[in-house]
Amino acid sequence: MPKAVVSRLSLYLRELQVLVRDDKKTISSTKLGRLLGVTDAQVRKDFAYFGQFGYPGIGYRCEELIQEIRGILGTDRMWLAAMIGCGNLGQALLGYRGFQSQGFSVQAAFDIAPEIVGSTFHGLKVHHLDSLPGMVEEKGIQLAILAVPAEVAADVAELLVQSGVSGVLNFAPVTLNLPKSVSVVGVDLAMELEQLAFAVVKKGEK
């Protein structure tokens, strides 16, 4: 299944959640597509990978489709996560309410800097990284959000693997080479700006 389809599932979910907040009960594939800037055929094709969710003459029932997508993405349950690195970015991410609402609960935070360990950010006390393995096991932490400097990211990721974490959301601008059993999604903020610059340049050339 193409990665782009899985990305769009998240986008459909986001739009459907807005619709439900606005008290909309159903939506057609045409309208749902328009919200994302894709065709109705694309919408139907995307969902066809997973089953048949629409109703003839009605379209999709928003609440039902939300449940289906959450089931597919695996966010119909609560995921327990740890924040690794509590500098600028880590602190900001600890305060990000969007995680909790989508089914992610940050249960513990870690750092190594003496001036940060022991501090509390957004209600969460920062522990020393040395206590990571024990706390991953004790709290049943499955995912790690890695917001450490590039230079130490590989070593910290290694520790995460040894601690039994199943997935890493990597904000450090390095490619992590982890065992196949551990999933990695990378978010490189400078890279995103580069992609934007490229899009702007391309438009200027037209």
Added chain:
Amino acid sequence: MPKAVVSRLSLYLRELQVLVRDDKKTISSTKLGRLLGVTDAQVRKDFAYFGQFGYPGIGYRCEELIQEIRGILGTDRMWLAAMIGCGNLGQALLGYRGFQSQGFSVQAAFDIAPEIVGSTFHGLKVHHLDSLPGMVEEKGIQLAILAVPAEVAADVAELLVQSGVSGVLNFAPVTLNLPKSVSVVGVDLAMELEQLAFAVVKKGEK
């Protein structure tokens, strides 16, 4: 040209910059591919979209390839950006050194909250959003980093368009429908965690 290729250009660039820092002069397509987890054929195919950059028996010259990729991405010049929204995330992004090193300079910061406007974060004073249009023109700002709450993102984006910004890096979890002349790249942090959850679930099923 597939979006995935442009994304990989950023990844190649990142790896090449590490190689140069480590004083490596050349690299083969096989080794470069291995750093990203792709085949040497993929590396050659990706670059073939843009020209012929390798040397038989030598591979790629790192410095030269960096310049070529920067030229393609449009980051061989400095881009001037504005930070819109200086809450948790905006403040963290203002402190992010990775932008500057990749050719992006945040020249101005904006917010509307009385307790934030007038503050200084990482050396940049926060202005009221009302002064955005004038400052975009005065400073020649091309890109905006949008780190405002979802509820106001569409309205603020509209103001950005009117102010003459060419590209928006959107951290608000909403799809922006902007005129075709303005490029948008969206970064939804909860979506990235969803994609990670999906990858972990899929691995568990194998």
